[in-house]
Amino acid sequence: MRHESVPIYWRNIPHYYRLVARRCKRCGAVYFPPVAKCRCGSTELENVELPREGRLVEYTVLHQVGTDFLKQKPLIVGLVELSNGVRVAGQIVDAQPDKLAPGAKMEVVFRRVIADGKHGLVMYGYKFRPVGGI
Amino acid sequence: MSRVGVVSWGAYIPKYRIRTEEVARIWGDDPLRIVDVYLVDEKSVEGLDEDAVTIAVEAARRAIRRAGIDPRRIGAVYAGTESKPYAVKPISSILVDALGLSNNVFAVDMEFACKAGSEGLVAAIGLVDSGRAEYGMTVGTDTSQGEPGEHLEYSASSGGAALIVGKDGVAAELEAMYSFVSDTPDFWRREGSPYPMHGEGFTGEPAYFRHIVGAAKGLMEKYGYKPSDFTYVVFHQPNGRFPVRAASMLNIPMEKIKPGIVVTHIGNTYNASALMGFARVLDTAKPGDKILLVPFGSGAGSNAFVFTVTDLIAERQKTGVPTVEEMLRDKIYVDYAQYLKMRKMIKLFE
Numbered sequence A: 001m002r003h004e005s006v007p008i009y010w011r012n013i014p015h016y017y018r019l020v021a022r023r024c025k026r027c028g029a030v031y032f033p034p035v036a037k038c039r040c041g042s043t044e045l046e047n048v049e050l051p052r053e054g055r056l057v058e059y060t061v062l063h064q065v066g067t068d069f070l071k072q073k074p075l076i077v078g079l080v081e082l083s084n085g086v087r088v089a090g091q092i093v094d095a096q097p098d099k100l101a102p103g104a105k106m107e108v109v110f111r112r113v114i115a116d117g118k119h120g121l122v123m124y125g126y127k128f129r130p131v132g133g134i
Numbered sequence B: 001m002s003r004v005g006v007v008s009w010g011a012y013i014p015k016y017r018i019r020t021e022e023v024a025r026i027w028g029d030d031p032l033r034i035v036d037v038y039l040v041d042e043k044s045v046e047g048l049d050e051d052a053v054t055i056a057v058e059a060a061r062r063a064i065r066r067a068g069i070d071p072r073r074i075g076a077v078y079a080g081t082e083s084k085p086y087a088v089k090p091i092s093s094i095l096v097d098a099l100g101l102s103n104n105v106f107a108v109d110m111e112f113a114c115k116a117g118s119e120g121l122v123a124a125i126g127l128v129d130s131g132r133a134e135y136g137m138t139v140g141t142d143t144s145q146g147e148p149g150e151h152l153e154y155s156a157s158s159g160g161a162a163l164i165v166g167k168d169g170v171a172a173e174l175e176a177m178y179s180f181v182s183d184t185p186d187f188w189r190r191e192g193s194p195y196p197m198h199g200e201g202f203t204g205e206p207a208y209f210r211h212i213v214g215a216a217k218g219l220m221e222k223y224g225y226k227p228s229d230f231t232y233v234v235f236h237q238p239n240g241r242f243p244v245r246a247a248s249m250l251n252i253p254m255e256k257i258k259p260g261i262v263v264t265h266i267g268n269t270y271n272a273s274a275l276m277g278f279a280r281v282l283d284t285a286k287p288g289d290k291i292l293l294v295p296f297g298s299g300a301g302s303n304a305f306v307f308t309v310t311d312l313i314a315e316r317q318k319t320g321v322p323t324v325e326e327m328l329r330d331k332i333y334v335d336y337a338q339y340l341k342m343r344k345m346i347k348l349f350e
């Protein structure tokens, strides 16, 4: 699989590492992943860091996965509603799929996402996991 | 403003555990004898997507959350580790962006076997005490290596512990520190070598005990302490037996070291070992308690620190940050095959 390039990864560090989103200064809408222009037409947006806890909205278990994730099967992917109402999709770790349920309390964790072979860059980013363990 | 000290602490233990008997089953050792020799019942194992970087970030985030400070006020960040995912590329700079520190921050990774994280504490104390940084942070983080089937495999484990040092909002004031270092060939890992070697008989008397006792005794003599002054004593914990023996050599009663012992449940987290024990003690300490902390690193050296807990401790204990005790209980057991996969020890095409 062709990985994201090093420059693109580098540019995305604030949003991968700290969930830095864009908030519209005119109408207050928050975008994650970040966008350049708001639905209301405004291009005046500011950076805002999203909260690191929320609730699981829905999830699915992937048995067919991309080559970068072949050794992590099955992959749990879910949608989490953060405590400020913003919904973020991401991988769910440290969890057993049959014990997960919508509404479960989730926290953001910092994990390895892709390692570019044995010699390339290790790309880090956010994932989610259930709070308090299951 | 008070004297320099620990403002906040944060610890992180990966959820996965492997029992000593499971490792012994694979290598034909008698599990009862192994548990009896090392006093390690089980050890922590990092997840497939965890490493010394991710562990450091989690521990550091918890320390910042507990402190309740703006991370941009932290002027120095140090990572102490012997399991860097990169031979060249710092963990400390990843911490800067993962934690949202400012770019005006002194940052470096330190290496001195298991002592590096506590050397970061010394450096942070120096900068804060001299007024060159408002807050400083050190993180001890490791996914430590042990050759499969070799003694070290029964204890080498994964975890992280972070401390924030400052003069404002101090929860444990620094009273004294002292170091004891010498060239001792007790344990090493050559560049490019996957597992460390150790000098069998060298690891005990000439290394661990000489340096831990040397630092603790040196500190007590220089600053006029006696064992009865301390409420708690925390040593580096390569196994469950060494800290107990070090305590008896220093005439320190068992009940003072027991609260800081975590190795029995998670193994030796190397740079996080003594700092994790310190975090566990801080989780329940009371104002006025005096804590003697003595980390150790092979090669070899020890730092000894004395801290006095302040009235602010209660506030820091009520921040909702997971305690070490809670993490010791929050676990998922894995078998030896899963353990090899998680530790990335199965050879794959890459």
Ligand SMILES: [Zn+2]
Binding pocket: A024, A025, A026, A027, A028, A029, A038, A039, A040, A041, A042
């Ligand atoms: Zn708008």
